[in-house]
Amino acid sequence: MVQFLTPPLDLSFAALADATRRGIVERLGRGDASITSLADQFQMTLTGMKKHVQVLERAGLVVTRKIGRVRKCALGKCDLSAEAEWIESCRKLFEARFDALDAIIDEMKQERRDE
Structure with missing residues (x-):
């Protein structure tokens, strides 16, 4: 059966299924960070990190906000x-x-x- 809505539980587990995304959540547990600093820390491209952060955002695990030219990430309220x-x-x-x-x-x- 085709599902058009993804339950929140599915989003959370899908987001946390990836080791890098679990690492991002752990890192943000110690404090906010820019996408650039996360990309550097996890040794990946900025584009790759943005994709990981988007998955975490959709699940409500991470929120981002733009401060000037920098996009900051923080843990979400989930x-x-x-x-x-x-x-x-x-x-x-x-x-x-x-x-x-x-x-x-x-x-x-x-x-x-x-x-």
């Missing part, structure tokens, strides 16, 4: 709580399945001991 909830629900699901598997293995070990 708190990632929905993403954390989704990850936690998956963690609980997998934990329950691994617990069930452990129970089966323990049962099999007990049966072998009883033979």
Whole structure:
């Protein structure tokens, strides 16, 4: 089925799927930075960095503002709580399945001991 709207969760996970973009978010957690300084720090072209920043902006993870001729980047207001909830629900699901598997293995070990 074709989707015309991308849910925010998809945007966040797509943005954070790239190691460079995760690095940008980490860097901006320590303070604002210009796109030029980010490009230098990550050893990439200005155009490449702009594309990464645009992906992060669409997800709400980064905001940019123009100050004179410089475009400054800062962390956005996205708190990632929905993403954390989704990850936690998956963690609980997998934990329950691994617990069930452990129970089966323990049962099999007990049966072998009883033979």
